[in-house]
Amino acid sequence: MGQKVHPLGFRVGLNGNYKSKWFVKPKDYSLLLFQDYLIRKNIFNYFNILNNSKNKKNLLDSINITDIKINRKFDQVYIDIYVASMNKVIFNTSGSNSDPLIKIQSNKIVDQLQRVLLKQVSSFNLGNKKVNNSSKIIVNIIESPDINTNAVFIAKCLIDDLENRVPFRRALKTILDTTQKQKNLAGVKIQISGRLNGIEMARSEWVREGRIPLQTLTANIGYYNDVAETKYGLLGVKVWVYKNKS
Numbered sequence: 305m306g307q308k309v310h311p312l313g314f315r316v317g318l319n320g321n322y323k324s325k326w327f328v329k330p331k332d333y334s335l336l337l338f339q340d341y342l343i344r345k346n347i348f349n350y351f352n353i354l355n356n357s358k359n360k361k362n363l364l365d366s367i368n369i370t371d372i373k374i375n376r377k378f379d380q381v382y383i384d385i386y387v388a389s390m391n392k393v394i395f396n397t398s399g400s401n402s403d404p405l406i407k408i409q410s411n412k413i414v415d416q417l418q419r420v421l422l423k424q425v426s427s428f429n430l431g432n433k434k435v436n437n438s439s440k441i442i443v444n445i446i447e448s449p450d451i452n453t454n455a456v457f458i459a460k461c462l463i464d465d466l467e468n469r470v471p472f473r474r475a476l477k478t479i480l481d482t483t484q485k486q487k488n489l490a491g492v493k494i495q496i497s498g499r500l501n502g503i504e505m506a507r508s509e510w511v512r513e514g515r516i517p518l519q520t521l522t523a524n525i526g527y528y529n530d531v532a533e534t535k536y537g538l539l540g541v542k543v544w545v546y547k548n549k550s
Contacts (some may be wrong), residue, residue, distance in 0.1 A: 311518060311527040311544065319524050326376035336376070339425065344372050346424055347385060350417055370448045370456040380440045381425065386448045388457045414443050452482055453489045455526035459543040462494065466532040466539055472500050476511050483545075484513060491515040491546035498539035516544050524549055 312320055324340050351369060368388040375382040421441050451457045458479060465475035476494060483492045491514025499506050517523045526545040531538045 311525045315521060315523075315525065318521055323372065324374045324376075326374075328376075340374050342424060343374065343381075343383065343421055346421060347372060347383070347417070350420060354413070368457060368460050370451070370454050380442060381421075382442050382444070383421070384444045384446055386446050388448055388451045388454070388460075414445060418443050450486070450488065453486050453526075453545055453547055455528040455543045455545045458483065458492070458494075458545065459528045459530055459541050462496075462543070463530055463532040463541055466496075466534055466541070469535070472496055472509065472539075476509075480511065480513055488548050489514070489545060490548050491544075493544040495542040496539055499534075499536040500539070502536045514546065516546050518544070 316322060324337075326336065328336050348369065369385060370388055371384075371386040373384040373386075375384075418441050421443070425441065448454055448457070462475055462479055465478070466472060476496075479494065480492070483489055491512070493510065493512040493516045495508060495510035497506065497508040500509060516525070518525065524547045526547065527543065529540065529542040531540055
């Protein structure tokens with residue numbers, strides 16, 4: 305029988321790069337790898353608390369993280385946080401939303417996040433190993449271009465609808481109607497598993513528009529999976545997108 309392979313890990317080095325870029329001695333590799341995991345976990349927790357403190361009317365009112373990339377150079381840690389949209393009220397910026405790369409270096413949220421992460425890095429240790437506590441953390445928040453073709457954002461839009469008790473077929477139709485308008489998107493596939501619409505027996509439903517060539521290594525495939533917490537239990541959501549090469 306065929307074995308399932310993660311679409312992103314399958315293409316690292318061809319169409320995608322590693323989420324973390326750094327070199328270290330073999331004895332310290334596990335230390336920094338686990339530290340990267342904790343950094344990402346703290347970033348997600350920080351923005352979840354921030355989103356819950358707002359009066360969110362829709363998904364675009366919150367800060368949705370689409371990617372986190374970590375680079376290390378000497379004692380400096382560079383963290384690029386990609387978000388679906390920039391909210392001028394939260395970030396207090398005068399930049400234009402038409403600019404796909406809006407970087408924010410000095411504002412209250414970024415400064416506070418840098419302090420939280422620096423405290424985490426400084427106090428981090430794994431067993432008898434300790435990391436250098438003189439690390440300097442630099443955080444950039446960047447707006448992701450073409451969010452309607454981003455697998456992470458599509459999945460979060462679907463999860464938001466499912467958690468708000470929108471029937472799953474209607475939620476899928478809304479997503480597909482939006483993605484079909486994107487010229488640089490060649491295909492999309494969405495799968496939902498669980499007690500759909502509250503039925504007693506769990507099942508899986510999936511829809512596909514266009515092509516999703518998972519066996520083609522050079523295909524520009526995006527993938528994301530997450531769960532929706534509904535009244536009837538957890539629903540698993542998986543999204544694949546196939547983008548045309550620019």
